[in-house]
Amino acid sequence: MRLFPHLLGAAMLTLASLLPLSAGAADFKNGADYVTLPEAQNTDAAGKIEVTEFFAYYCPHCARFEAPLQAWVKKNAANIVFRRVHVSGGGPVAIQQRIFYTLEALGTLEQNNQKVFDAMHVERNRLATDSAAFDWAQQAGIDRAKFIDAWNSFGVQAKLRRANAMMAAYRIDQWPMVAVDGRFMTSPAQASEGDPSLQSEDQMQLGALRVMDFLITKAKTEKK
Known part of the structure; x- marks a missing residue:
C-alpha cells in the first residue's frame, strides 16, 4: 500500500510521545541542535516570530516533512508567521x-x-x-x-x-532547513546531530519540531 506523504502527519504526531526522544529542551545547544547565523536577518512578522522553511518540491525529505510541519504551524499560529522559500x-x-x-x-x-x-x-x-x-x-x-x-x-x-x-x-546548502526569527537554523538532520538517539527520519523530524518549539520560546523571551 502506498501512503501519501500528507497522510503520515497525524500518526507521526500522535506517536510523538512514544518515540525515544532523549534530549529535553534544557539540553538544546547552539552548534548541536541548532546554529545561530553570524548575521541576523531582517524579519517582518508584526510582533510575532518569523519561521521560514527552505525546501524543494523534488526533495523526498521535504515531502515527508510537510505534514508534521504543517500541523506544527497550525499549533503555533498565534505566535508565528510562517513563510516558505523554494530553493x-x-x-x-x-x-x-x-x-x-x-x-x-x-x-x-x-x-x-x-x-x-x-x-x-x-x-x-x-x-x-x-x-x-x-x-x-x-x-x-x-x-x-x-x-x-x-x-x-x-x-x-x-x-x-x-x-x-x-x-x-x-x-542554505541543504534542505529542508528552518529559520527561526532570522537568527536560528535547524532541521531534522541538525536535530539528530544534537540527539544521536534520533535514528529514523520520523524521529528526526519530530526532534526538529521540538527544537523549533524551544527556539520560538527563546526568541520570544529575548524580545521582551
Whole structure:
C-alpha cells in the first residue's frame, strides 16, 4: 500500500510521545541542535516570530516533512508567521521553483502546494519542463492562460531573485532547513546531530519540531 506523504502527519504526531526522544529542551545547544547565523536577518512578522522553511518540491525529505510541519504551524499560529522559500537549482529544479512562486503570485499556493508534492512523489510526474508545469496547472483546475501569464511576469521574476538572495543570506546548502526569527537554523538532520538517539527520519523530524518549539520560546523571551 502506498501512503501519501500528507497522510503520515497525524500518526507521526500522535506517536510523538512514544518515540525515544532523549534530549529535553534544557539540553538544546547552539552548534548541536541548532546554529545561530553570524548575521541576523531582517524579519517582518508584526510582533510575532518569523519561521521560514527552505525546501524543494523534488526533495523526498521535504515531502515527508510537510505534514508534521504543517500541523506544527497550525499549533503555533498565534505566535508565528510562517513563510516558505523554494530553493533554486538548475534544470528541473528551476521549473519547480517557478511553479511555487507562480502559485504564490496567483494566490493559490495553499490550495495547491500539497498537490505539487503528490504529483512528484506519488504520481511520479517530474514536472521537469514548462509544458509539464502548464499541463499540471490545468489538470489541477487552474486557468492555463492565467498561470502562464503569471509564470512569465516580472513579479515572479522578482520572487525568484528574492529567493536566491535569501538562500545566500541564510547560507542554505541543504534542505529542508528552518529559520527561526532570522537568527536560528535547524532541521531534522541538525536535530539528530544534537540527539544521536534520533535514528529514523520520523524521529528526526519530530526532534526538529521540538527544537523549533524551544527556539520560538527563546526568541520570544529575548524580545521582551
